Amino acid sequence: MKRGTFIDTVYILAALNPRDRWHGKAVELSQVRRTPLVTSDAVLTEVADALAHRSRRMWASQAIDDLRADPDVKCVSVDAAIFAGGLDLYRERPDKDWSLTDCVSFVIMRQQQITDALTADLHFVQAGFRALMQE
Incomplete structure (x- = not known):
């Protein structure tokens, strides 16, 4: 049974930026109904960080608010246990260039038995997940 699809930073940024x-690919995949959709406040923080320039700040804030308000999107709060699990994975894989946000995402995906991610990030493939934007 499919448990949902994880939304990664790469997908959100690509969907927002026509250039x-x-x-x-993000627009194409957005046309396919996938529920439940799952992301995390760590991913949304990464999106905000990428769009932190003052000229994009209000636009980024609105996009994040829209995602958080979407009834088809579950935003997982990164609590102490999830963060610790992500940090453990980050520490355990010095052979990979995975970010801490990636590792936190992997922990959430494993906990929720999610195999598919809306991302082009090959780190998800390295961790055993499907990066739908690469297919």
Whole structure:
């Protein structure tokens, strides 16, 4: 049984930016009904960080608010246990260039038995998940 699809930073940024190299794929995948959709406040923080320039700040804030208000999107709060699990994975894999946010995402995906991610990030594939934007 499919448990949902994880929304990663790469997908959100590509969907928001028509000049992003992955924009077309993000738009294409957005047309496919996938529920439940799951992301985390760590991913949303990463999106905000990427769009922190003052010229994009209000636009980024609105996009994040829209995602958080969407009834089809579950935003997981990164509590102490999830953060510790992500940090453990980050520490245990010095052979990978995975970010801490990636590791936190992997912990959430494993906990929720999610195999598919809306991302082009090959780190998800390295961790055993499907990166739908790469397919």
